[in-house]
Amino acid sequence: MIKANTKLMKEINKNLIRNCFKSEIESTAANLSEKTGLSVVTVNGLLKEMINSKEIFVGESIPSNGGRPSTVYRYNDMFRCAAIVFGFTKNNVNHIRVIVTNLLGKCIYEKESNFENIQYDSFNDILDNLFYEYPTIEVISFGLPGVEEDGVIKVIDYPDIAGDNFLKNYKNRYKVPVIFINDINAAVMGYYNQNVDDSTPQTVVGIVFNRMHLPGAGIVINGDIYTGKANFAGEISYMPIDIDWLKINYSDSEEVSEAIGKLLAIISCVIAPDNFVIYSDFIDKDIAKKIKEKAKSMTKGNFNVNTIASNNFAEDYKMGMIKASLEVLYENEKVFE
Incomplete structure (x- = not known):
């Protein structure tokens, strides 16, 4: 003892x-x-x-x-490193960005490429090279639009990696912790850490629309991501509100403001966030104002919806992935909770 x-x-x-x-x-x-x-x-x-x-x-x-x-x-800020792989849509094309970060959160490697089809072993060669170049990598973090529970990917925009083979492959191959982070959860956490003062905690909901895939939401409550049972919180595309998000005309400002206003009104009645951060390539200040007015009207004027239109999804996403990876690296330094 x-x-x-x-x-x-x-x-x-x-x-x-x-x-x-x-x-x-x-x-x-x-x-x-x-x-x-x-x-x-x-x-x-x-x-x-x-x-x-x-x-x-x-x-x-x-x-x-x-x-x-x-x-x-x-x-030695290279004493432990993290390899991060995350996917997002840009100009209607699926992209994968791979980075290596040191203990101070500085990116020492970064590369982006198109990646249409992802298989369970798609990143073996990339990670083999990174582990050779940076032998102190001690965690692999994947950021993708989907839901993971206990190592099993259940809901994912890349159906070929559904199940447990994807994460299991990398855990067995590299013998380091492998974590999976939902894309919008990472982005809204990245936004929160860069824009919200710790002394005045807030509730922030981030929503991403990219036209190619169904929208998703991430919820930060007082600085912590809320994922709910089975990590299902934020899967707003399954809400029974009679909106087909893949068929909606995103060039029609009236149709867009009506649909998103309805969505924000419903979320506001449940969570009442301080701010909504809406990531898209079609919402400008005028449309954001319309969405805010629609949502306020649908709540009978009882809740003032604050909307922030952003086109910084990839950057916020990156910062959120780095934060989550550093938390694992820092935890590896401890022998206690």
Whole structure:
């Protein structure tokens, strides 16, 4: 028990040091001691272990007010990496973007290409090369429009990967955690993290329309994604509201504002979000205003719907994927919940 507690405390203290490096990649033992509250002796002992594991590099020495020079330590932001693969539609063409991010969320590799048909092993060659180039990859994150539960993909715009073979293939091949994130969930989380202050939490609903596939919604409540039972929350295309989203004329502003206004009114009556972020290539400020007016009218003027039209889906999506991947990498640093 004593050994276990000692190991636990050591990891807790290492996490304190890691958190300091995440905000400032270089530091001295004295600075780390001041920020963490740990003694300089304890910090030096932990730094020695982290240097041996290559998590921290030893830098140059700097003067310290006439005393002995202080050694600068630099955190190895490549100590753990994430490989991220996510799909989206642009100009009515399906695209796949592949990135590798380090522990600081910086993209060190990024490539985008057309990818019409996805099979369960479509990314083997790409990931083989990435694992060779970046051997510290410790998580694979897939972002796709669909629903996953317990490793089984149930609802997906790429039917050839439905079932459990897709995620199982990559878990068995690379022996690292593999996570699946719904596309709009990632995008709305990316939007939230970039635009909402933590001190004033909000409820935000993001909805994506891309003409080629059915729309989907992502819900963030006070900073956390709400996925509901079986991760089904946000599958708005199955709502029984007599709208065929694949046949609607997206060039008709009246038809679009009526349909989306109805959708937002229904969601507002259930969730009442602070903001709706609508991703599309057909909604401008005028149509967004019409949608807002329609939704307000349908709620008998009892709820003021705030709509934000955005064409930054891919970028918000990317930022959300990076955040989810970093959470897994950071969790791998811990020996406790």
